[in-house]
Amino acid sequence: MVDAALSPHATLALNSARLRRALRADQIFQRLTFCCALLVLVIFAGIIWALVDGALPAIRAFGFAFLWTEVWNPVTERFGGLAPIAGTLITSFLAMLVAIPVGIGIAIFLTEICPRPLRRPIGIAIELLAGIPSIIYGIWGLFVLAPMLQQSVMPPVIDAFAGIPVLSSLFAGPPYGIGIFTAALILSIMTIPFISAITRDVFETVPPVLKEAAYGLGATTWEVLWNVVLPYTRGGVVGGIMLALGRALGETMAVTFVIGNAHRISASLFAPGTTISAAIANEFTEAIGELYLPALVELGLVLFFVTFCVLALAQYMLYRLEQRAGGRS
Protein backbone atom coordinates (compact mmCIF):
# COMPACT_ATOMS: atom_id res chain seq x y z
CA MET A 1 0.00 0.00 0.00
CA VAL A 2 1.11 3.55 -0.62
CA ASP A 3 0.13 4.62 2.87
CA ALA A 4 2.68 2.27 4.48
CA ALA A 5 5.59 4.36 3.19
CA LEU A 6 4.38 7.52 4.92
CA SER A 7 5.05 8.41 8.52
CA PRO A 8 2.30 7.50 11.01
CA HIS A 9 1.39 11.16 11.41
CA ALA A 10 0.93 11.67 7.68
CA THR A 11 -1.13 8.51 7.42
CA LEU A 12 -3.47 9.82 10.06
CA ALA A 13 -3.85 13.13 8.24
CA LEU A 14 -4.45 11.40 4.93
CA ASN A 15 -6.97 9.05 6.45
CA SER A 16 -8.87 11.82 8.11
CA ALA A 17 -9.01 13.62 4.78
CA ARG A 18 -10.41 10.49 3.19
CA LEU A 19 -12.77 10.08 6.07
CA ARG A 20 -13.99 13.63 5.66
CA ARG A 21 -14.56 13.04 1.96
CA ALA A 22 -16.44 9.85 2.67
CA LEU A 23 -18.57 11.53 5.29
CA ARG A 24 -19.22 14.38 2.91
CA ALA A 25 -20.35 11.98 0.19
CA ASP A 26 -22.43 10.18 2.74
CA GLN A 27 -24.19 13.39 3.68
CA ILE A 28 -24.82 14.35 0.06
CA PHE A 29 -26.30 10.94 -0.64
CA GLN A 30 -28.53 11.11 2.40
CA ARG A 31 -29.78 14.57 1.38
CA LEU A 32 -30.43 13.30 -2.14
CA THR A 33 -32.56 10.39 -0.93
CA PHE A 34 -34.37 12.72 1.46
CA CYS A 35 -35.20 15.16 -1.33
CA CYS A 36 -36.60 12.33 -3.46
CA ALA A 37 -38.69 11.18 -0.53
CA LEU A 38 -39.97 14.73 -0.03
CA LEU A 39 -40.99 14.77 -3.68
CA VAL A 40 -43.77 12.35 -2.77
CA LEU A 41 -45.17 14.97 -0.40
CA VAL A 42 -44.67 17.66 -3.04
CA ILE A 43 -46.72 15.67 -5.57
CA PHE A 44 -49.47 15.22 -3.01
CA ALA A 45 -49.49 18.92 -2.12
CA GLY A 46 -49.37 19.73 -5.84
CA ILE A 47 -52.50 17.67 -6.49
CA ILE A 48 -54.43 19.49 -3.79
CA TRP A 49 -53.17 22.89 -4.97
CA ALA A 50 -53.94 22.15 -8.62
CA LEU A 51 -57.45 20.88 -7.90
CA VAL A 52 -58.35 23.80 -5.62
CA ASP A 53 -56.79 26.33 -7.97
CA GLY A 54 -58.49 24.86 -11.02
CA ALA A 55 -61.86 24.60 -9.30
CA LEU A 56 -61.80 28.07 -7.73
CA PRO A 57 -64.04 29.83 -10.29
CA ALA A 58 -66.68 27.12 -9.90
CA ILE A 59 -66.39 27.13 -6.10
CA ARG A 60 -66.87 30.92 -6.10
CA ALA A 61 -69.82 30.75 -8.48
CA PHE A 62 -71.78 27.87 -6.95
CA GLY A 63 -70.58 27.53 -3.34
CA PHE A 64 -71.50 24.45 -1.40
CA ALA A 65 -74.77 24.18 -3.31
CA PHE A 66 -72.68 22.51 -6.04
CA LEU A 67 -72.77 19.35 -3.97
CA TRP A 68 -76.55 18.98 -3.97
CA THR A 69 -77.63 20.62 -7.24
CA GLU A 70 -78.61 18.32 -10.08
CA VAL A 71 -78.52 20.82 -12.98
CA TRP A 72 -75.72 20.31 -15.49
CA ASN A 73 -76.19 22.79 -18.26
CA PRO A 74 -73.14 23.84 -20.28
CA VAL A 75 -75.20 26.27 -22.36
CA THR A 76 -76.43 28.41 -19.47
CA GLU A 77 -73.26 27.61 -17.47
CA ARG A 78 -75.18 26.30 -14.50
CA PHE A 79 -73.49 23.30 -12.94
CA GLY A 80 -74.26 21.07 -9.99
CA GLY A 81 -72.46 17.87 -9.15
CA LEU A 82 -75.22 15.84 -7.54
CA ALA A 83 -75.84 13.42 -10.44
CA PRO A 84 -72.19 12.35 -10.93
CA ILE A 85 -71.53 12.26 -7.17
CA ALA A 86 -74.61 10.11 -6.59
CA GLY A 87 -73.71 7.95 -9.61
CA THR A 88 -70.21 7.35 -8.23
CA LEU A 89 -71.50 6.37 -4.81
CA ILE A 90 -74.32 4.16 -6.13
CA THR A 91 -72.22 2.23 -8.66
CA SER A 92 -69.44 1.66 -6.12
CA PHE A 93 -71.91 0.58 -3.44
CA LEU A 94 -73.64 -1.91 -5.76
CA ALA A 95 -70.28 -3.20 -6.99
CA MET A 96 -69.14 -3.83 -3.41
CA LEU A 97 -72.43 -5.62 -2.69
CA VAL A 98 -71.45 -8.29 -5.24
CA ALA A 99 -67.66 -8.15 -4.98
CA ILE A 100 -67.30 -8.48 -1.19
CA PRO A 101 -69.06 -11.84 -0.72
CA VAL A 102 -67.61 -13.29 -3.92
CA GLY A 103 -64.11 -11.99 -3.20
CA ILE A 104 -64.11 -13.30 0.36
CA GLY A 105 -65.62 -16.58 -0.87
CA ILE A 106 -62.70 -17.02 -3.27
CA ALA A 107 -60.24 -16.25 -0.45
CA ILE A 108 -61.90 -18.88 1.74
CA PHE A 109 -61.77 -21.37 -1.11
CA LEU A 110 -58.08 -20.67 -1.66
CA THR A 111 -57.03 -20.93 1.98
CA GLU A 112 -59.29 -23.74 3.24
CA ILE A 113 -60.84 -25.86 0.52
CA CYS A 114 -58.68 -25.83 -2.57
CA PRO A 115 -56.43 -28.89 -2.99
CA ARG A 116 -52.84 -27.87 -2.26
CA PRO A 117 -51.37 -28.34 -5.76
CA LEU A 118 -54.02 -26.00 -7.21
CA ARG A 119 -53.60 -23.25 -4.62
CA ARG A 120 -50.61 -21.50 -6.11
CA PRO A 121 -51.78 -21.57 -9.74
CA ILE A 122 -55.27 -20.25 -8.94
CA GLY A 123 -53.86 -17.70 -6.51
CA ILE A 124 -51.39 -16.44 -9.10
CA ALA A 125 -54.07 -16.35 -11.80
CA ILE A 126 -56.22 -14.15 -9.58
CA GLU A 127 -53.33 -11.83 -8.78
CA LEU A 128 -52.51 -11.49 -12.47
CA LEU A 129 -56.13 -10.69 -13.26
CA ALA A 130 -56.08 -7.96 -10.61
CA GLY A 131 -53.40 -6.26 -12.72
CA ILE A 132 -55.26 -6.24 -16.03
CA PRO A 133 -55.91 -2.65 -17.15
CA SER A 134 -59.43 -1.41 -16.62
CA ILE A 135 -59.88 -0.39 -20.25
CA ILE A 136 -60.00 -4.12 -21.09
CA TYR A 137 -62.96 -4.58 -18.78
CA GLY A 138 -64.54 -1.47 -20.28
CA ILE A 139 -64.30 -2.62 -23.88
CA TRP A 140 -65.64 -6.04 -22.91
CA GLY A 141 -68.51 -4.41 -21.07
CA LEU A 142 -69.41 -2.35 -24.11
CA PHE A 143 -69.27 -5.10 -26.73
CA VAL A 144 -70.27 -8.22 -24.79
CA LEU A 145 -71.93 -7.51 -21.47
CA ALA A 146 -74.17 -4.58 -22.48
CA PRO A 147 -75.74 -6.29 -25.54
CA MET A 148 -76.21 -9.48 -23.51
CA LEU A 149 -77.97 -7.60 -20.70
CA GLN A 150 -80.07 -5.66 -23.19
CA GLN A 151 -81.30 -8.73 -25.03
CA SER A 152 -81.64 -11.46 -22.46
CA VAL A 153 -81.50 -10.09 -18.93
CA MET A 154 -83.10 -6.67 -18.72
CA PRO A 155 -86.44 -7.32 -20.56
CA PRO A 156 -87.48 -10.33 -18.42
CA VAL A 157 -86.45 -8.54 -15.22
CA ILE A 158 -88.42 -5.43 -16.19
CA ASP A 159 -91.46 -7.58 -17.01
CA ALA A 160 -91.17 -9.68 -13.86
CA PHE A 161 -91.14 -6.69 -11.52
CA ALA A 162 -93.68 -4.65 -13.48
CA GLY A 163 -96.50 -4.76 -10.93
CA ILE A 164 -94.51 -4.67 -7.69
CA PRO A 165 -94.41 -1.20 -6.04
CA VAL A 166 -90.71 -0.48 -5.25
CA LEU A 167 -89.04 -2.98 -7.55
CA SER A 168 -90.97 -1.82 -10.62
CA SER A 169 -89.41 1.64 -10.44
CA LEU A 170 -85.99 0.27 -9.45
CA PHE A 171 -85.92 -1.92 -12.55
CA ALA A 172 -87.88 0.23 -14.99
CA GLY A 173 -87.31 0.15 -18.76
CA PRO A 174 -86.48 0.73 -21.51
CA PRO A 175 -83.61 -1.76 -21.66
CA TYR A 176 -80.72 0.26 -23.06
CA GLY A 177 -78.11 -2.28 -22.00
CA ILE A 178 -75.88 0.49 -20.72
CA GLY A 179 -76.51 2.32 -17.45
CA ILE A 180 -75.88 2.31 -13.71
CA PHE A 181 -76.53 -1.43 -13.35
CA THR A 182 -74.12 -2.45 -16.12
CA ALA A 183 -71.42 -0.12 -14.78
CA ALA A 184 -71.79 -1.54 -11.28
CA LEU A 185 -71.56 -5.10 -12.62
CA ILE A 186 -68.35 -4.33 -14.54
CA LEU A 187 -66.91 -2.62 -11.46
CA SER A 188 -67.65 -5.65 -9.32
CA ILE A 189 -66.07 -8.04 -11.84
CA MET A 190 -63.00 -5.81 -11.76
CA THR A 191 -62.72 -5.57 -7.99
CA ILE A 192 -63.34 -9.27 -7.25
CA PRO A 193 -59.71 -10.38 -7.90
CA PHE A 194 -58.49 -7.36 -5.97
CA ILE A 195 -60.51 -8.17 -2.85
CA SER A 196 -59.77 -11.88 -2.96
CA ALA A 197 -56.01 -11.34 -3.35
CA ILE A 198 -55.86 -9.04 -0.30
CA THR A 199 -58.24 -11.13 1.81
CA ARG A 200 -56.24 -14.27 1.09
CA ASP A 201 -53.03 -12.58 2.19
CA VAL A 202 -54.75 -11.39 5.35
CA PHE A 203 -56.18 -14.86 6.08
CA GLU A 204 -52.70 -16.28 5.87
CA THR A 205 -51.52 -14.08 8.76
CA VAL A 206 -53.65 -16.17 11.17
CA PRO A 207 -51.28 -18.32 13.26
CA PRO A 208 -51.93 -21.99 12.42
CA VAL A 209 -51.92 -22.78 16.15
CA LEU A 210 -55.14 -20.82 16.62
CA LYS A 211 -56.92 -22.73 13.86
CA GLU A 212 -55.54 -26.05 15.01
CA ALA A 213 -56.75 -25.38 18.54
CA ALA A 214 -60.27 -24.79 17.23
CA TYR A 215 -60.15 -27.87 15.03
CA GLY A 216 -58.89 -29.80 18.06
CA LEU A 217 -62.02 -28.76 19.96
CA GLY A 218 -64.08 -30.32 17.18
CA ALA A 219 -65.06 -27.20 15.23
CA THR A 220 -66.09 -27.55 11.60
CA THR A 221 -64.20 -25.67 8.89
CA TRP A 222 -66.94 -23.05 8.73
CA GLU A 223 -66.91 -22.58 12.49
CA VAL A 224 -63.14 -22.11 12.44
CA LEU A 225 -63.55 -19.48 9.73
CA TRP A 226 -66.43 -17.67 11.39
CA ASN A 227 -65.22 -17.81 15.00
CA VAL A 228 -61.44 -17.75 14.67
CA VAL A 229 -60.17 -16.55 11.28
CA LEU A 230 -62.65 -13.72 10.64
CA PRO A 231 -62.51 -12.17 14.14
CA TYR A 232 -58.71 -12.33 14.05
CA THR A 233 -58.45 -10.70 10.61
CA ARG A 234 -61.43 -8.32 10.82
CA GLY A 235 -59.35 -5.15 10.57
CA GLY A 236 -57.36 -6.45 7.62
CA VAL A 237 -60.41 -7.64 5.70
CA VAL A 238 -62.19 -4.33 6.21
CA GLY A 239 -58.99 -2.50 5.22
CA GLY A 240 -58.77 -4.55 2.03
CA ILE A 241 -62.40 -3.84 1.21
CA MET A 242 -61.88 -0.12 1.74
CA LEU A 243 -58.87 -0.24 -0.57
CA ALA A 244 -61.01 -1.91 -3.23
CA LEU A 245 -63.75 0.66 -2.62
CA GLY A 246 -61.18 3.41 -3.16
CA ARG A 247 -60.30 1.85 -6.50
CA ALA A 248 -63.95 1.46 -7.50
CA LEU A 249 -64.81 5.08 -6.63
CA GLY A 250 -62.07 6.46 -8.87
CA GLU A 251 -62.32 3.90 -11.64
CA THR A 252 -62.73 5.60 -14.98
CA MET A 253 -62.35 3.49 -18.08
CA ALA A 254 -64.37 0.44 -17.02
CA VAL A 255 -67.28 2.75 -16.24
CA THR A 256 -67.06 5.36 -18.99
CA PHE A 257 -67.83 2.82 -21.72
CA VAL A 258 -71.08 1.58 -20.24
CA ILE A 259 -72.56 4.29 -18.00
CA GLY A 260 -74.34 6.26 -20.70
CA ASN A 261 -73.13 9.68 -19.53
CA ALA A 262 -76.47 11.21 -18.60
CA HIS A 263 -76.42 13.95 -15.98
CA ARG A 264 -79.57 12.99 -14.15
CA ILE A 265 -80.59 10.78 -11.30
CA SER A 266 -83.24 8.20 -12.05
CA ALA A 267 -84.95 5.78 -9.76
CA SER A 268 -84.24 2.94 -12.19
CA LEU A 269 -80.94 1.11 -12.04
CA PHE A 270 -81.28 0.28 -15.72
CA ALA A 271 -81.28 3.96 -16.71
CA PRO A 272 -78.14 5.68 -17.98
CA GLY A 273 -76.32 7.87 -15.48
CA THR A 274 -72.84 9.19 -14.96
CA THR A 275 -70.03 9.13 -12.43
CA ILE A 276 -67.47 11.78 -11.54
CA SER A 277 -64.65 10.09 -13.39
CA ALA A 278 -66.80 9.28 -16.43
CA ALA A 279 -68.00 12.88 -16.64
CA ILE A 280 -64.43 14.18 -16.53
CA ALA A 281 -63.18 11.65 -19.09
CA ASN A 282 -66.06 12.31 -21.48
CA GLU A 283 -66.35 16.07 -21.28
CA PHE A 284 -62.97 17.48 -20.33
CA THR A 285 -61.52 18.05 -23.78
CA GLU A 286 -64.80 19.46 -25.05
CA ALA A 287 -65.35 21.82 -22.14
CA ILE A 288 -65.39 25.45 -23.25
CA GLY A 289 -66.55 28.54 -21.38
CA GLU A 290 -65.69 30.18 -18.09
CA LEU A 291 -67.17 27.67 -15.70
CA TYR A 292 -67.42 24.32 -17.51
CA LEU A 293 -63.79 23.29 -16.92
CA PRO A 294 -63.66 24.54 -13.31
CA ALA A 295 -66.87 22.61 -12.59
CA LEU A 296 -65.26 19.41 -13.87
CA VAL A 297 -62.12 20.08 -11.81
CA GLU A 298 -64.31 20.65 -8.77
CA LEU A 299 -65.86 17.23 -9.38
CA GLY A 300 -62.29 15.88 -9.37
CA LEU A 301 -61.67 17.64 -6.07
CA VAL A 302 -64.74 16.00 -4.54
CA LEU A 303 -63.60 12.61 -5.86
CA PHE A 304 -60.11 13.10 -4.44
CA PHE A 305 -61.51 14.10 -1.06
CA VAL A 306 -63.80 11.07 -0.87
CA THR A 307 -61.16 8.56 -2.00
CA PHE A 308 -58.63 10.15 0.37
CA CYS A 309 -60.93 9.53 3.34
CA VAL A 310 -61.67 5.96 2.27
CA LEU A 311 -58.02 5.13 1.56
CA ALA A 312 -56.77 6.77 4.78
CA LEU A 313 -59.19 4.62 6.75
CA ALA A 314 -58.00 1.55 4.83
CA GLN A 315 -54.35 2.40 5.56
CA TYR A 316 -55.12 2.80 9.24
CA MET A 317 -56.84 -0.59 9.49
CA LEU A 318 -54.16 -2.48 7.54
CA TYR A 319 -51.49 -0.70 9.61
CA ARG A 320 -53.07 -1.90 12.84
CA LEU A 321 -53.12 -5.48 11.56
CA GLU A 322 -49.47 -5.17 10.55
CA GLN A 323 -48.53 -3.87 14.01
CA ARG A 324 -50.19 -6.87 15.60
CA ALA A 325 -48.60 -9.36 13.21
CA GLY A 326 -45.21 -7.66 13.70
CA GLY A 327 -45.55 -7.68 17.49
CA ARG A 328 -46.28 -11.37 17.54
CA SER A 329 -43.29 -12.70 15.65
Added chain:
Amino acid sequence: MNQGRYLRRRIRNLVFLSLSVLATGFGLAWLVAVLGTLLYEGFSGLNFQLFAEMTPPPGEDGGLLNAIVGSLMMNLIAVAVGTPIGILAGTYLAEYGRYSRVAFVIRFVNDILLSAPSIVLGLFIYVAVVLPMGHFSAWAGAAVLGTIVIPVVVRTTENMLLLIPNTLREAGVALGAPRWHVIRHITWRAAQAGIVTGALLAIARISGETAPLLFTALNNQFWSLDPNAPIASLPVVIFQFAISPYEDWQRLAWSGALLITLAVLALSITARLLESPQERK
Protein backbone atom coordinates in the same frame (compact mmCIF):
# COMPACT_ATOMS: atom_id res chain seq x y z
CA MET B 1 -80.52 -34.65 20.27
CA ASN B 2 -76.74 -34.31 20.20
CA GLN B 3 -76.79 -36.20 16.95
CA GLY B 4 -79.20 -33.66 15.45
CA ARG B 5 -77.05 -30.75 16.55
CA TYR B 6 -73.98 -32.32 15.03
CA LEU B 7 -75.87 -32.87 11.80
CA ARG B 8 -76.98 -29.24 11.75
CA ARG B 9 -73.41 -28.06 12.19
CA ARG B 10 -72.20 -30.35 9.43
CA ILE B 11 -74.94 -29.15 7.10
CA ARG B 12 -74.19 -25.52 7.80
CA ASN B 13 -70.52 -26.22 7.15
CA LEU B 14 -71.35 -27.89 3.86
CA VAL B 15 -73.69 -25.08 2.76
CA PHE B 16 -71.20 -22.28 3.40
CA LEU B 17 -68.25 -24.11 1.93
CA SER B 18 -70.26 -24.91 -1.20
CA LEU B 19 -71.18 -21.24 -1.41
CA SER B 20 -67.50 -20.33 -1.38
CA VAL B 21 -66.81 -22.86 -4.16
CA LEU B 22 -69.69 -21.33 -6.10
CA ALA B 23 -68.25 -17.86 -5.52
CA THR B 24 -64.93 -19.01 -6.93
CA GLY B 25 -66.67 -20.47 -9.96
CA PHE B 26 -68.69 -17.27 -10.44
CA GLY B 27 -65.66 -15.01 -10.12
CA LEU B 28 -63.43 -17.08 -12.35
CA ALA B 29 -66.18 -17.51 -14.97
CA TRP B 30 -66.38 -13.73 -15.55
CA LEU B 31 -62.65 -13.44 -15.78
CA VAL B 32 -62.39 -16.36 -18.21
CA ALA B 33 -65.19 -14.78 -20.26
CA VAL B 34 -63.34 -11.47 -20.45
CA LEU B 35 -60.02 -13.03 -21.45
CA GLY B 36 -61.69 -15.49 -23.82
CA THR B 37 -63.50 -12.75 -25.73
CA LEU B 38 -60.33 -10.72 -25.83
CA LEU B 39 -58.36 -13.58 -27.39
CA TYR B 40 -61.17 -14.46 -29.80
CA GLU B 41 -61.77 -10.90 -31.02
CA GLY B 42 -58.23 -9.65 -30.93
CA PHE B 43 -56.22 -12.57 -32.20
CA SER B 44 -57.27 -12.34 -35.86
CA GLY B 45 -55.98 -8.78 -36.00
CA LEU B 46 -52.52 -9.59 -34.68
CA ASN B 47 -50.50 -9.40 -37.87
CA PHE B 48 -47.59 -7.57 -39.37
CA GLN B 49 -49.77 -4.72 -40.57
CA LEU B 50 -50.69 -3.88 -36.98
CA PHE B 51 -47.08 -3.03 -36.19
CA ALA B 52 -46.18 -1.48 -39.53
CA GLU B 53 -48.93 0.99 -40.39
CA MET B 54 -50.42 4.14 -38.90
CA THR B 55 -53.89 4.45 -37.42
CA PRO B 56 -56.19 4.72 -40.44
CA PRO B 57 -59.09 7.03 -41.17
CA PRO B 58 -62.41 5.15 -40.96
CA GLY B 59 -62.98 2.69 -43.76
CA GLU B 60 -59.33 2.15 -44.62
CA ASP B 61 -56.76 -0.44 -43.68
CA GLY B 62 -54.15 0.39 -41.13
CA GLY B 63 -52.31 -0.53 -38.00
CA LEU B 64 -51.43 0.95 -34.66
CA LEU B 65 -47.78 1.83 -35.20
CA ASN B 66 -47.95 5.48 -34.13
CA ALA B 67 -49.96 4.59 -31.03
CA ILE B 68 -47.54 1.82 -30.05
CA VAL B 69 -44.54 4.10 -30.50
CA GLY B 70 -46.27 6.92 -28.61
CA SER B 71 -47.03 4.63 -25.69
CA LEU B 72 -43.49 3.27 -25.65
CA MET B 73 -42.04 6.76 -25.73
CA MET B 74 -44.13 8.10 -22.85
CA ASN B 75 -43.61 4.94 -20.80
CA LEU B 76 -39.87 5.19 -21.38
CA ILE B 77 -39.66 8.81 -20.23
CA ALA B 78 -41.89 8.12 -17.22
CA VAL B 79 -39.88 5.08 -16.13
CA ALA B 80 -36.50 6.69 -16.81
CA VAL B 81 -37.39 9.64 -14.58
CA GLY B 82 -39.70 7.97 -12.08
CA THR B 83 -37.72 4.85 -11.23
CA PRO B 84 -34.51 6.51 -9.91
CA ILE B 85 -36.56 8.97 -7.87
CA GLY B 86 -38.67 6.15 -6.50
CA ILE B 87 -35.66 4.00 -5.65
CA LEU B 88 -33.90 6.86 -3.84
CA ALA B 89 -37.06 7.78 -1.94
CA GLY B 90 -37.64 4.15 -0.97
CA THR B 91 -34.01 3.96 0.15
CA TYR B 92 -34.52 6.96 2.41
CA LEU B 93 -37.57 5.35 4.01
CA ALA B 94 -35.84 2.02 4.60
CA GLU B 95 -32.27 3.09 5.42
CA TYR B 96 -32.16 6.60 6.87
CA GLY B 97 -35.58 7.58 8.13
CA ARG B 98 -36.91 4.20 9.08
CA TYR B 99 -38.59 5.24 12.33
CA SER B 100 -38.69 9.02 11.92
CA ARG B 101 -41.95 10.95 11.88
CA VAL B 102 -41.31 12.42 8.42
CA ALA B 103 -40.85 8.92 7.03
CA PHE B 104 -44.12 7.88 8.62
CA VAL B 105 -45.99 10.74 6.92
CA ILE B 106 -44.27 10.08 3.58
CA ARG B 107 -45.16 6.39 3.79
CA PHE B 108 -48.80 7.24 4.48
CA VAL B 109 -49.04 9.79 1.65
CA ASN B 110 -47.27 7.41 -0.72
CA ASP B 111 -49.78 4.66 -0.01
CA ILE B 112 -52.61 7.10 -0.69
CA LEU B 113 -51.03 8.10 -4.01
CA LEU B 114 -50.62 4.42 -4.85
CA SER B 115 -54.40 3.95 -4.95
CA ALA B 116 -55.50 7.48 -5.79
CA PRO B 117 -57.73 7.75 -8.89
CA SER B 118 -55.45 8.25 -11.88
CA ILE B 119 -57.90 10.67 -13.47
CA VAL B 120 -57.26 13.06 -10.56
CA LEU B 121 -53.53 12.86 -11.29
CA GLY B 122 -54.45 13.77 -14.86
CA LEU B 123 -56.28 16.89 -13.64
CA PHE B 124 -53.22 17.79 -11.56
CA ILE B 125 -50.88 17.60 -14.56
CA TYR B 126 -53.42 19.42 -16.72
CA VAL B 127 -53.42 22.39 -14.34
CA ALA B 128 -49.70 22.19 -13.54
CA VAL B 129 -48.22 21.40 -16.98
CA VAL B 130 -50.72 21.65 -19.85
CA LEU B 131 -52.19 25.05 -18.91
CA PRO B 132 -48.81 26.81 -18.42
CA MET B 133 -47.46 25.25 -21.63
CA GLY B 134 -50.61 26.20 -23.47
CA HIS B 135 -50.99 22.91 -25.34
CA PHE B 136 -51.25 19.15 -24.90
CA SER B 137 -47.98 17.27 -25.21
CA ALA B 138 -46.19 13.97 -24.79
CA TRP B 139 -44.25 15.59 -21.94
CA ALA B 140 -47.48 16.09 -20.01
CA GLY B 141 -48.52 12.48 -20.68
CA ALA B 142 -45.14 11.24 -19.48
CA ALA B 143 -45.43 13.45 -16.39
CA VAL B 144 -48.75 11.84 -15.43
CA LEU B 145 -47.33 8.36 -15.93
CA GLY B 146 -44.27 9.38 -13.90
CA THR B 147 -46.42 10.40 -10.94
CA ILE B 148 -47.99 6.94 -11.13
CA VAL B 149 -44.61 5.18 -11.35
CA ILE B 150 -43.03 6.88 -8.33
CA PRO B 151 -45.35 5.56 -5.57
CA VAL B 152 -45.21 2.01 -6.96
CA VAL B 153 -41.41 1.99 -7.00
CA VAL B 154 -41.15 3.66 -3.57
CA ARG B 155 -43.36 1.02 -2.00
CA THR B 156 -41.64 -2.03 -3.55
CA THR B 157 -38.12 -0.65 -2.98
CA GLU B 158 -38.82 -0.01 0.68
CA ASN B 159 -40.40 -3.43 1.16
CA MET B 160 -37.47 -5.16 -0.50
CA LEU B 161 -34.83 -3.23 1.45
CA LEU B 162 -36.57 -4.02 4.72
CA LEU B 163 -36.21 -7.73 3.93
CA ILE B 164 -32.40 -7.43 3.98
CA PRO B 165 -31.14 -8.62 7.37
CA ASN B 166 -29.51 -5.89 9.47
CA THR B 167 -26.50 -8.12 10.13
CA LEU B 168 -25.45 -7.56 6.50
CA ARG B 169 -25.47 -3.78 7.00
CA GLU B 170 -23.65 -4.09 10.30
CA ALA B 171 -20.96 -6.24 8.71
CA GLY B 172 -20.36 -3.49 6.13
CA VAL B 173 -20.30 -0.72 8.73
CA ALA B 174 -17.92 -2.76 10.93
CA LEU B 175 -15.43 -2.86 8.05
CA GLY B 176 -15.43 0.93 8.13
CA ALA B 177 -17.47 1.46 4.98
CA PRO B 178 -19.38 4.75 4.82
CA ARG B 179 -23.14 4.44 4.93
CA TRP B 180 -23.68 5.05 1.24
CA HIS B 181 -21.11 2.44 0.28
CA VAL B 182 -23.03 -0.01 2.42
CA ILE B 183 -26.25 0.96 0.65
CA ARG B 184 -24.78 0.85 -2.84
CA HIS B 185 -22.67 -2.25 -2.53
CA ILE B 186 -24.55 -4.34 0.01
CA THR B 187 -28.23 -3.54 0.48
CA TRP B 188 -29.05 -2.48 -3.09
CA ARG B 189 -27.17 -5.43 -4.47
CA ALA B 190 -28.94 -7.83 -2.15
CA ALA B 191 -32.32 -6.34 -3.05
CA GLN B 192 -31.59 -6.03 -6.77
CA ALA B 193 -34.17 -8.55 -7.97
CA GLY B 194 -36.88 -7.00 -5.82
CA ILE B 195 -36.15 -3.49 -7.05
CA VAL B 196 -36.31 -4.61 -10.69
CA THR B 197 -39.62 -6.32 -9.87
CA GLY B 198 -40.95 -3.00 -8.63
CA ALA B 199 -39.92 -1.24 -11.83
CA LEU B 200 -41.57 -3.95 -13.96
CA LEU B 201 -44.79 -3.73 -11.94
CA ALA B 202 -44.74 0.03 -12.41
CA ILE B 203 -44.45 -0.39 -16.19
CA ALA B 204 -47.30 -2.90 -16.13
CA ARG B 205 -49.35 -0.41 -14.17
CA ILE B 206 -48.88 2.50 -16.57
CA SER B 207 -49.17 0.47 -19.78
CA GLY B 208 -52.95 0.39 -19.60
CA GLU B 209 -53.44 3.83 -18.08
CA THR B 210 -55.99 5.67 -20.22
CA ALA B 211 -57.98 8.25 -18.34
CA PRO B 212 -55.24 10.74 -17.43
CA LEU B 213 -53.78 10.63 -20.95
CA LEU B 214 -57.07 11.80 -22.48
CA PHE B 215 -56.39 15.39 -21.50
CA THR B 216 -52.61 15.49 -21.16
CA ALA B 217 -51.14 13.71 -24.20
CA LEU B 218 -54.47 13.93 -26.05
CA ASN B 219 -54.16 11.94 -29.27
CA ASN B 220 -52.58 12.25 -32.67
CA GLN B 221 -53.71 10.58 -35.84
CA PHE B 222 -50.29 10.90 -37.41
CA TRP B 223 -46.74 9.78 -36.85
CA SER B 224 -45.03 11.95 -34.27
CA LEU B 225 -41.90 11.72 -32.15
CA ASP B 226 -42.03 15.31 -30.96
CA PRO B 227 -42.43 15.29 -27.17
CA ASN B 228 -43.73 18.84 -27.38
CA ALA B 229 -46.73 17.88 -29.47
CA PRO B 230 -49.82 15.80 -28.74
CA ILE B 231 -49.10 12.13 -29.29
CA ALA B 232 -51.14 8.98 -29.84
CA SER B 233 -51.04 6.25 -27.22
CA LEU B 234 -52.36 2.71 -27.37
CA PRO B 235 -54.98 2.99 -24.58
CA VAL B 236 -56.39 6.29 -25.84
CA VAL B 237 -56.62 4.98 -29.42
CA ILE B 238 -58.38 1.86 -28.12
CA PHE B 239 -60.87 4.05 -26.28
CA GLN B 240 -61.50 6.28 -29.27
CA PHE B 241 -61.78 3.40 -31.74
CA ALA B 242 -63.95 1.23 -29.50
CA ILE B 243 -66.66 3.89 -29.05
CA SER B 244 -66.63 4.73 -32.77
CA PRO B 245 -69.34 3.33 -35.04
CA TYR B 246 -66.83 1.96 -37.61
CA GLU B 247 -66.30 -1.76 -37.61
CA ASP B 248 -62.69 -1.77 -38.77
CA TRP B 249 -61.81 0.74 -36.01
CA GLN B 250 -63.48 -1.51 -33.47
CA ARG B 251 -61.46 -4.50 -34.73
CA LEU B 252 -58.25 -2.51 -34.30
CA ALA B 253 -59.38 -1.60 -30.78
CA TRP B 254 -59.73 -5.28 -29.89
CA SER B 255 -56.30 -6.09 -31.30
CA GLY B 256 -54.80 -3.20 -29.36
CA ALA B 257 -56.54 -4.35 -26.19
CA LEU B 258 -55.12 -7.85 -26.65
CA LEU B 259 -51.68 -6.37 -27.23
CA ILE B 260 -51.81 -4.37 -23.98
CA THR B 261 -53.10 -7.34 -22.00
CA LEU B 262 -50.35 -9.62 -23.31
CA ALA B 263 -47.73 -6.99 -22.49
CA VAL B 264 -49.08 -6.48 -18.98
CA LEU B 265 -49.32 -10.22 -18.32
CA ALA B 266 -45.77 -10.79 -19.63
CA LEU B 267 -44.46 -8.01 -17.39
CA SER B 268 -46.21 -9.27 -14.27
CA ILE B 269 -45.15 -12.87 -14.90
CA THR B 270 -41.51 -11.80 -15.38
CA ALA B 271 -41.74 -9.73 -12.20
CA ARG B 272 -43.08 -12.76 -10.36
CA LEU B 273 -40.32 -15.03 -11.63
CA LEU B 274 -37.72 -12.51 -10.49
CA GLU B 275 -39.00 -12.43 -6.93
CA SER B 276 -36.66 -14.17 -4.55
CA PRO B 277 -37.94 -17.56 -3.35
CA GLN B 278 -38.32 -16.55 0.30
CA GLU B 279 -40.56 -13.71 -0.77
CA ARG B 280 -43.09 -16.09 -2.32
CA LYS B 281 -46.23 -16.80 -0.45
